[in-house]
Amino acid sequence: MDGSLPQALFPLLRQGLGGLPDSLEAVARALSAHRAYLFRLEARGGTWYASQLAEWAGEGTSPQIQNPDLQDLPMEEAGYGRWLEAFLQDQAIGGPVRTFPQAERPLLEAQEIQSLLVVPIRVDGALWGFLGVDDCQRARGFTPEEETLLRVMAEALARTLELWERTRWLGNLVEASPFYLARLGPEGTLRYANPALRQAFPQGLSLPVEKALARPGRPCTLTAQGARAVEWTLVAIPGPGPKALEVLALGIDVSEREEARLQEARWTAFRRNLLRVYETLMAEGLSDSIFGLILEAALDTIPSAQAGSVTVLMEDGNYHFVAAKGYDLEALRQVALRPEEPLSLTGHAEAQIFTWRDLQRFNARLDPERRQVMEEAGRVGEIQAILSVPVYLAGERKAFLYLDNLEREDAFGPLDLELAQAFASQLGLLLRRLELEGQLEHLAFHDPLTGLPNRLFFLEKLAQALKEDPRGLAVLYLDLDGLKLVNDLDGHAAGDEVLRAVAGRLRAVLRPRDLVARQGGDEFLVLLTGLKAPEEAVGVAERLLEVVRLPIPVGERVYHLTTSLGIALGEAGLSPGEVLQRADLALYRAKGEGKDRLSFFEAHLQEALRREMGLLEALREDLERGQGLWLVYQPIVDLQTGQRVALEALLRWRLAPPSEFIPLAERHRLMPQLGAFALRQACREREGHGLPVHVNVSPQELLDPTYPQRVAEVLEATGCPPEGLVLEVTESTLIPDERGRDASQSLQILRGLGLRVYLDDFGSGHSSLERLAHLPVDGVKLGQAFTQALGTPPDPSSPAARLVGAVLALAQALGLTPIAEGIEDAQALAYLKALGFPLGQGYFLGRPAPLYNGDQ
The missing domain is CATH 3.20.20.450 (EAL domain)
Incomplete structure (x- = not known):
């Protein structure tokens, strides 16, 4: 949308009111609208009247410029008093027409308008009219950015009206504009620059005009990066001589926007990588392998980092290397860093940048044995800058993340420092919570009785699998037949032992990539992924049926159970809940057919279930x-x-x-x-x-x-x-x-x-x-x-x-x-x-x- 503003303004800047139709078309296309228009508002005898002055209507959209109902329309009498009150307060009217008051809708719906956005136009401080766009195909709202674009257009139109009504030259507007405005010769030489451009580019300006000259009259856009980022719109127009062309250029300084976009992209990477660490920790728990993931996430978050390592405070009071990328980790494991090292790499409280000079001083004070190991591991000689970030647990420094650049000592900037500190802070909170509440976190995603993942964890993995390969998955819903009898005869302690035994058997016969979870009670869920054909799901299901049939010894008893099993295959567009419901219906069918068997989901099962539920309710009554x-x-x-x-x-x-x-x-x-x-x-x-x-x-x-x-x-x-x-x-x-x-x-x-x-x-x-x-x-x-x-x-x-x-x-x-x-x-x-x-x-x-x- 950013390049659309100049395209909408150019016709007004070049032709004054004569360029209004082109500007209306440009603003309509920028807002994905089907009609754009200008209305004049006049107060006569205490009544405000509205009349349409100009319009652009897209292909397939009925023009309304000749509609007599839109000329001398009394606003309040026609039911548009709300609009008039909003315009007098410089407010816009917008949104789906179906949400408007009933009095406003007949006239709008007669024009086939589904949604609209109108903004007031003020000339010399007084309400002059309004500018608007219609969407004739869909009901939608309009974003603040879209309203801003329409308001800028209205403001430019208001200024143009003022200029033309007072017979001012367009040059006055150009001279006062905060935009960069220029005229360039066909060879790219600067023929005119307004004050804003001259101030921003005192050394002159060079822009590629070849693309604009190749397509006269058609704007083209480009973004120039330098001391500042400027988005330029160029259009070739007739020049002062016969058959001569020159190029008009309109530039908008987007440096702040580009900087904000870059920062947001970096913070998005930070959040994405931190989320990945959270997911892994919750799924696998805290172990030495997690530090490698932490390091990879940090390297991906901060592109200036080309290598790195992680040290952790161990029971001996020293920091030991537990992860490295770009270095020999096995060699570094031989090195212990004391908190009081002269360089204080392990003593600073916040993220800090050190250069190769600091590392040389640190290296010189190391004992020969450790120095040799560090050099052999490549830890010292190649580093030009190092970003050292302490990681805290419960207020105590427990680890350090070292991010290294091997080319420039000024590689890390303020944003890198801020990101690294934020990363470490969040990571410290995560590690502390996992250390203190690890068991609670595990229980949130696992069944405490069997140790299997629970329904919540299963649904998350199912949602992920549906996004990645919906047609290659199947969900198996199992219900044990006979567990209630075990509970009734020998108590729930025996039933729990049976559940643990069944859980172990199910997990043992599944493939490594498959997932088994406990749904609750005597029900289990299985997620199969990477399937080439439904027959693979049948093979796994039959193995599950077989292992449940095997005798289950518990103490002096031996129990004989079976299971009923429903299978639902994945399909694109299905939600996890819908897949699970299908598997449940298939299970219901398997139980109805005699248990100890499997059944696939079929569409008619839903109708059969609805009939069964109706009969069940009637029978109870x-x-x-x-x-x-x-x-x-x-x-x-x-x-x-x-x-x-x-x-x-x-x-x-x-x-x-x-x-x-x-x-x-x-x-x-x-x-x-x-x-x-x-x-x-x-x-x-x-x-x-x-x-x-x-x-x-x-x-x-x-x-x-x-x-x-x-x-x-x-x-x-x-x-x-x-x-x-x-x-x-x-x-x-x-x-x-x-x-x-x-x-x-x-x-x-x-x-x-x-x-x-x-x-x-x-x-x-x-x-x-x-x-x-x-x-x-x-x-x-x-x-x-x-x-x-x-x-x-x-x-x-x-x-x-x-x-x-x-x-x-x-x-x-x-x-x-x-x-x-x-x-x-x-x-x-x-x-x-x-x-x-x-x-x-x-x-x-x-x-x-x-x-x-x-x-x-």
């Missing part, structure tokens, strides 16, 4: 109100007589089938509430049919030690006799571990009350013959998969038929009542009946249906 849920009953039939001997209660819901809402309730641990509803309703409705009622019990219910008590309370409240209730449990509930033993104890108590227990879907679980003989059950229900595998008609010689016969024989041998499920045709019924099954259940014998007037 229906459970609270006791509405929308009911029972249907499927008969259990005596195969010999065809009579119904019992009914199985099956739960139904208004919004989803059992295949959907039962797994939903299991995932969100709503089965105890659903089970309680079904048990209470089945016992209450039994009075209507008088048959024993079978009710399914979920593992979540049975693992609650208070479950037997709650069943007894329901029997008492509903008047249902114990022999009228049969509980059906699955084999997985009674697996041979601590959890299964607790469930078995609950069943023993319930059987002691007079209830019967049946093992549901027998054959699909893990029961062995030995285990089955000791299970606290009264009967088994043959899984319908076995029944359906018999074929139509059943083949007695098939493996399926032999398995069904074996199950029947086993049940009879153990004194258990067998029930064949899944009977769906007459042929299966006849075969099972002939085989000797006493009881059966299936669609052929009766479909699930609600009770009506005591009959289903």
Whole structure:
């Protein structure tokens, strides 16, 4: 924008008001606007009127110069009193039109204006009009620099108006201008210089005019560096002779701006390098290697430094070299510098510059042995200037940073000294904080239990990886299956040991560049980078699944856990939170599909999650109100007589089938509430049919030690006799571990009350013959998969038929009542009946249906 100001002013300076259209175009382009204009303000009869005098409109923008609504517009009556008040106070109006008061917007929006900036013009101290620009494509604000440019243009226009209205010569303005103004001949000779230029360049001025002469009428810019930095705009115009050209030059002293830019660049480098040191220290902690990083950061911050070293105060009271660049560090490690050395390189309190003369005096007083080492290491002979910076910890000098120049003794200036001192001060604060609060800092980014990075650290690394190579990364979200059982059975101390063991295994099987972090609870996060294809992520994920499956010995116990794992691949434009959410959705899918498996994120998972959350909320509400849920009953039939001997209660819901809402309730641990509803309703409705009622019990219910008590309370409240209730449990509930033993104890108590227990879907679980003989059950229900595998008609010689016969024989041998499920045709019924099954259940014998007037 800096070169745009002269381009906007030149037409006014050369042509007066005749150059106004070109100036309006230049200022519009400088401000990325689509329209620029000049309005006259006049007060007549106590009313201010505005009329448009001049305009420039860009291509595709509707001109408004002929718009009658913009001539003799009464400002206050038209709703622009705010503008008038601002102009009288020399204030600008600017910003998106949509933010303006409603009264102002119709006229502006009719001109397709999205944003505008207008500034007042004062001539001879009085309000004369206003200058403005429009953006017709986007709503935006305008920066102070943009307002300044427009105000400078308005001021130049005001001066031009004053000059032309009073018939003054343009030369008066040129002579009084603080800008450098000159006329140059085609050979570059100075034909005219205004007072400001003559004062700044008493020895004369030489500027390259060839580029301007090659393109007459088109300004070109250049910046000349010397005693001062000047930004020049040159334009070739017709000269005094025929076909002759001369060059007009407008210069603006930008020395302060260039100096400020240079200083800001140096301070930016300082902040960047200091931040790098902070990041490394927080990630790796304080060690000897950090001093090398400190030295590199300082050398990068101060370009005049060509080599350097770091000394640290050790326990022996001397300063020892711990880092060097440009020198032999191993040789320098043999040297110990005492704080009272004559040169006082280790005794000064602030950053200080020494020259080669100071180093010679210091070298002369060293003992021969140390002097030889210093010379062999190149520490003395080549240095022309050294910038020595003490580093403080808790008010005590603990280290020194030496920055060396090998060419000039005046290489370091005041800014170098200031930067070095600031660097050391900040570094000292950092080192002190790490020394006193190192453990706290470590905990901020690490999990105290496992020692792994935590979620905060993981998100920072994920954000960095997304910037560097989003398509080459993957995030794995792991959730341990079974840790809650460990905590419930053996306490959280055992669970913590399991978490530490799993953390170690995960870290051990990952590649060096990968990152594993603990999300919290029993969840872990893994960041994979540098992936060539998604298959690489699958390979790593499968290794993680395998190591979690391995037995985990803790004390005298051995635990068997699995993990569910979701994978989300990186994409450009995704935030860390979005990637993590995708991995979480994939994990949710993996758990829903049966755990101990991996799943990739797919877009439809978000829609499925929204549906699940809606169903979950509705199910909770229906459970609270006791509405929308009911029972249907499927008969259990005596195969010999065809009579119904019992009914199985099956739960139904208004919004989803059992295949959907039962797994939903299991995932969100709503089965105890659903089970309680079904048990209470089945016992209450039994009075209507008088048959024993079978009710399914979920593992979540049975693992609650208070479950037997709650069943007894329901029997008492509903008047249902114990022999009228049969509980059906699955084999997985009674697996041979601590959890299964607790469930078995609950069943023993319930059987002691007079209830019967049946093992549901027998054959699909893990029961062995030995285990089955000791299970606290009264009967088994043959899984319908076995029944359906018999074929139509059943083949007695098939493996399926032999398995069904074996199950029947086993049940009879153990004194258990067998029930064949899944009977769906007459042929299966006849075969099972002939085989000797006493009881059966299936669609052929009766479909699930609600009770009506005591009959289903």
